[in-house]
Structure formats: structure tokens, C-alpha cells
Amino acid sequence: MEIQIVNIHDFKGEHIYVGRGSPLGNPFSNRISKFEVYKVATRSEAIEKYRIWLNEQLKFDTPQSRAIMEIMAKLVTDNKIVLGCFCVPQKCHASVIAEVLKERFEETSLKWKQIFD
Numbered sequence: 001m002e003i004q005i006v007n008i009h010d011f012k013g014e015h016i017y018v019g020r021g022s023p024l025g026n027p028f029s030n031r032i033s034k035f036e037v038y039k040v041a042t043r044s045e046a047i048e049k050y051r052i053w054l055n056e057q058l059k060f061d062t063p064q065s066r067a068i069m070e071i072m073a074k075l076v077t078d079n080k081i082v083l084g085c086f087c088v089p090q091k092c093h094a095s096v097i098a099e100v101l102k103e104r105f106e107e108t109s110l111k112w113k114q115i116f117d
Contacts, residue, residue, distance in 0.1 A: 026093040030043050
């Protein structure tokens with residue numbers, strides 16, 4: 001299983017856009033943006049607040065939980081996905097999304113292993 005995070009300015013291949021304006025976009029920003037919902041002091045703070053916010057969103061039927069389920073389906077089928085954002089190579093909330101996907105992939109794999117072992 002492979003999850004790659006790319007800058008969509010530089011990457012010309014197929015990718016899943018997870019930046020602002022998408023369901024998985026980060027509503028926290030240390031910069032002024034038309035998509036910013038919450039202003040914070042630093043990029044690191046924006047990413048940490050996003051981690052908390054996303055985990056809350058994933059507890060319910062939200063656009064974010066549906067987007068994660070769609071990406072998971074593609075990951076299970078293709079065993080590889082490419083997440084695209086504008087931030088990379090700087091720290092980016094896409095790394096949080098990748099962590100969530102890896103955790104869910106491992107949980108799913110473990111469940112299947114238990115069933116078939």
C-alpha cells in the first residue's frame with residue numbers, strides 16, 4: 001500500500017485533490033485565504049487543529065467521512081493513491097489524511113486477516 005503526497009503545481013499525473021475547497025481541505029490557516037474558516041498563528045497549529053477537527057468529522061456521516069471512504073475504496077482496489085495539495089513540500093494537512101488512511105487500511109487488513117485465518 002502506497003500513499004504519495006504531491007504539489008499539484010508540479011505533478012501532472014492523476015491525483016485526488018485534498019486542498020482547500022475540497023471536502024478534505026483544511027479550514028484552519030495561518031494565512032488569509034478565501035477558504036479559511038479559522039485563523040491560527042502557525043502552519044503547525046493549523047495542521048494540529050485539522051487533525052482534531054478531521055477526527056471529529058469522521059465520527060459522523062459528513063462530507064469528510066464520505067470522502068475518506070471513497071479514497072479508502074480506491075486505495076483498497078489500487079493499493080496506491082496520490083493526494084494533491086498546494087502546500088507540499090512544506091508541512092501539509094495531507095499528511096494527516098495519509099495517516100488516517102494508513103490506520104484504516106491496517107485496521108481493515110487486520111479484520112480480513114482474522115476472518116480468513
